Amino acid sequence: MATPATVTRFAPSPNGLLHLGHAYSAIVAHDRAMRDGGTFLLRIEDIDGARSRPELADDFRRDLEWLGLEWEDVPAQSTRLESYEKAAETLLNEGLLFPCTCTRSEIEAMDPRIGPDGFVYPGSCKGQLLDPAKPAALRLDMEKALDRAGEIIWEDELAGVMIADPREFGDVVMVRKDAPASYHLAATLDDAADGVTIVTRGGDLFHASHIHRILQQLLDLPVPTWLHHPILLDEGGKKLAKSRNSPSLTDRREAGEDGQLLAEQLRLQNFPAGISLEKA
Template identity: 55%
Template sequence: MNVSTRFAPSPTGRLHPGHAFSAIMAHDFARERDGRFLLRIEDIDGTRSRPEHVETILRDLEWLGLGWDGEVVFQSQRLASYQAALDRLRGMGLLYPCFCTRADIAASLTAPHGPEGAIYPGTCRNLDAPDLSKPHCWRLDMAKALAASGSESLSFHDSRHGLIHADPTQHGDVVLARKDAPASYHLAVTLDDAAQGITDIVRGDDLLAATHVHRLLQALLGLPTPRYHHHALLLGPDGERLAKRHGAPTLAALRESGADGRAFAEALRRGELPVGFAAAKA
């Protein structure tokens, strides 16, 4: 069985133990099956990505004893593929420009909430003559996209959750090209995984909901559907998911303090978390 996994961090800050856990899970899954473990840097957020964080990510992974196969792939080098997919979806009549700000959406009394917050209420969906000289993003018309997907029932399999019937409508008309970036996470990650031949996606449970959108994009663009393995999350001392915004300790700080990275990785493999951390969230 040819297996390929990947770790795909964004260079918008330093990695923390939650990142380490996810990278280890993806790395070990591939190595245990004599497969490939690939590294991709998701660096198309021009306002937040920093080159210095790329070097830190590489050093952190080496400190953990995680080696990757082949060259590191950078999303910033794949902009043409994102544009081609957007042009294809636009040609299918599935995209429309949106001029609304986050504040506009939050202030809308008709905006329900989904997995990622307020669902776009469709304000710009049927504009007669949109002025594309103004800042805008491109949204997927979810109803039209589902009709064009060619399948009445989209599904994917997850090793922890079993067969899941995809319901991308819970996300509403998602953004596929941002005002400040050439592609959204949903579009870029779906295209990148297909281009790199990723067979098994190992990532945290916090991204399970996003997979519903990715499954729809795979159907629309004729891309293969990988096997999914959404793992439990590490919790910080406050019981919250480890994240940069929660002040989680960074791997760089641990490395610079003289900690043994390989021993740290082995402890995470055994389920032994650093002092002050809670067990992985089931």
């Protein structure tokens, strides 16, 4: 049987300009695909309500071209809402989702434990029936999901084989009150639809892959390999972030900086140990 062609993706959200951390993530995904003569995709994750600024997608493309990367566009998330609705309906009909009307402040007031994403929902709405008149998120009943999925594994090219166990996240949101899908559900469905074979992203999302692997099992989706690369830090040792106004690629590009030279510097200084992007 022929080995599937390598397909990777870079999937930024248009709620702010790209910075060096995004550049590095895009380069890792691009070069990992190019090593195998594969395909590098650009997907715009634009379902974050009022925070999404559609005009930024073209800035992202100009930035990637400036870095010397080649890619193929795939449909943005805003065109895929029906697929998210169908998946949520499937999980709901199977008794794996339940409505939750709790606000973040209400959950915090319950003195919950802390997980990888912050406060872990304590399950106070379990057993509640869906009321169309009340805004509610839909949460995955994690214990039921794990019982249904059984023991499953996933593989990261750096960390090796992992047993999927997302219990530390608790009953995670699959459909938000203010959006048609959570990151977990949308990204998992999109990667399957786009034929992604290696999910490349920052190590800060490593634990989220336990959730995504469970969803693949529950929804009978293909299973990729993962490559979680180190994240870039600023001079203070903090993750580069749009919210902290990290210098943008657009500003660097418009100031006349050499984007391809910058890309080469990122490749030389920060590439994940143990992974070679040179063609075999």
